[in-house]
Amino acid sequence: MDRLNDIAKHFAIxxxxxxxxxxxxxxxxxxxxxxxKGTDTPDYVLQRINHHIFTDVDALQSNITAxxxxxxxxxxxxxxxxxxxxxxxxxxxxxxxxxxxxxxxxNYWRVMTFIPDALTFDIVNPEYSRHxxxxxxxxxxxxxxxxxxxxxxxxxxxxxEFRLQQLREAxxxxxxxxxxxxxxIADKLLAHADEMCLAEQLxxxxxxxxxxxHCDTKVNNMLFDRDGKVxxxxxxxxxxxxxxxxxxxxxxxxxxxxxxEDDPDLDRVNFNMDIxxxxxxxxxxxxxxxxxxxxxxxxxxxxxxxPYMQAVRFFADYLNGDTYYKTAYADHNLVRTRAQIKLxxxxxxxxxxxxxxxxxxx
Ligand code: GN1
Ligand code: MG
Numbered sequence: 001m002d003r004l005n006d007i008a009k010h011f012a013i014x015x016x017x018x019x020x021x022x023x024x025x026x027x028x029x030x031x032x033x034x035x036x037k038g039t040d041t042p043d044y045v046l047q048r049i050n051h052h053i054f055t056d057v058d059a060l061q062s063n064i065t066a067x068x069x070x071x072x073x074x075x076x077x078x079x080x081x082x083x084x085x086x087x088x089x090x091x092x093x094x095x096x097x098x099x100x101x102x103x104x105x106x107n108y109w110r111v112m113t114f115i116p117d118a119l120t121f122d123i124v125n126p127e128y129s130r131h132x133x134x135x136x137x138x139x140x141x142x143x144x145x146x147x148x149x150x151x152x153x154x155x156x157x158x159x160x161e162f163r164l165q166q167l168r169e170a171x172x173x174x175x176x177x178x179x180x181x182x183x184x185i186a187d188k189l190l191a192h193a194d195e196m197c198l199a200e201q202l203x204x205x206x207x208x209x210x211x212x213x214h215c216d217t218k219v220n221n222m223l224f225d226r227d228g229k230v231x232x233x234x235x236x237x238x239x240x241x242x243x244x245x246x247x248x249x250x251x252x253x254x255x256x257x258x259x260x261e262d263d264p265d266l267d268r269v270n271f272n273m274d275i276x277x278x279x280x281x282x283x284x285x286x287x288x289x290x291x292x293x294x295x296x297x298x299x300x301x302x303x304x305x306x307p308y309m310q311a312v313r314f315f316a317d318y319l320n321g322d323t324y325y326k327t328a329y330a331d332h333n334l335v336r337t338r339a340q341i342k343l344x345x346x347x348x349x350x351x352x353x354x355x356x357x358x359x360x361x362x
Pocket of ligand 2: 216
């Protein structure tokens with residue numbers, strides 16, 4: 001607490017700190033809420049950036065500054081009134097006003113203004129999904145003309161070929177000695193490898209562009225107001241050039257799962273077509289202005305790709321001995337893998353229905 005207090009003081013916060021407490025459920029960074037005394041000053045979010053994963057923190061924060069500045073300008077141009085609640089605001093450090101991160105000799109930290117009266121959800125209904133679809137589509141549409149060239153903060157982040165290569169290495173190395181008991185999972189994942197690399201294939205053929213995407217559109221990375229209206233897209237670490245499938249697919253993976261990402265009860269894990277339909281309609285309303293036919297036609301593939309990719313990533317981490325994702329118990333990454341495979345299979349069952357739905361909207 002004292003240490004966190006000292007770190008927060010390196011940022012240009014208003015007011016006096018009352019308390020600092022853990023916030024949220026991210027698997028990568030450590031997040032805290034900084035409450036200030038009284039009601040006249042804002043509260044803040046303090047984050048320790050995982051610099052083992054985001055190795056170039058300076059580039060990371062430059063991306064985020066460019067993105068938030070551009071989104072702010074769009075809101076101003078739209079005549080939005082509540083701009084401070086619609087886009088994240090990162091604070092400069094006291095020592096250097098051009099920097100939005102502080103290095104304490106060991107860790108990197110940043111602070112943003114806390115957006116009050118906002119809600120996050122792990123489960124949403126179709127109506128909220130429609131709003132979310134519209135909001136993520138608008139997020140992509142707003143960033144189409146960002147003047148800066150954004151850095152890939154994690155190179156090859158959503159490159160399926162690369163993720164499979166990592167899995168193959170994890171299998172070959174079997175660092176934690178866990179492979180023998182789970183070889184069936186490795187076989188099952190690798191059996192779908194070729195068809196799941198469609199995006200890279202289309203990109204090589206010049207049929208699929210990279211656009212600025214959010215790349216972590218978990219449903220709980222969106223703030224809603226009390227009326228279910230989307231306020232703000234958060235967690236901007238992975239905003240970078242990618243295929244639009246990233247944002248469509250990761251939302252489906254989290255919001256259209258009737259169970260949890262790490263559900264131990266696979267009967268609870270199924271793909272919810274009502275969420276798919278609502279989100280797709282909202283998304284096409286706002287992203288339809290720039291999407292190509294090829295992108296739209298392959299949205300059902302995107303819905304399958306993300307649980308598949310996440311299963312590959314969780315499973316590789318399990319084989320490597322849990323070095324990437326935070327885990328709460330010994331087999332957590334294995335439980336996550338199984339849940340994501342179950343979701344992937346349920347998506348495949350629903351693919352003909354998804355394709356029919358999309359075909360009517362092209
Ligand atoms: C990580 O930041 P967080 O916890 O929302 C991960 C995502 C995964 C997600 C799985 C930088 O996201 O790619 O989809 O966990 N972020 C990074 O829950 O690897
Ligand atoms: Mg994240």
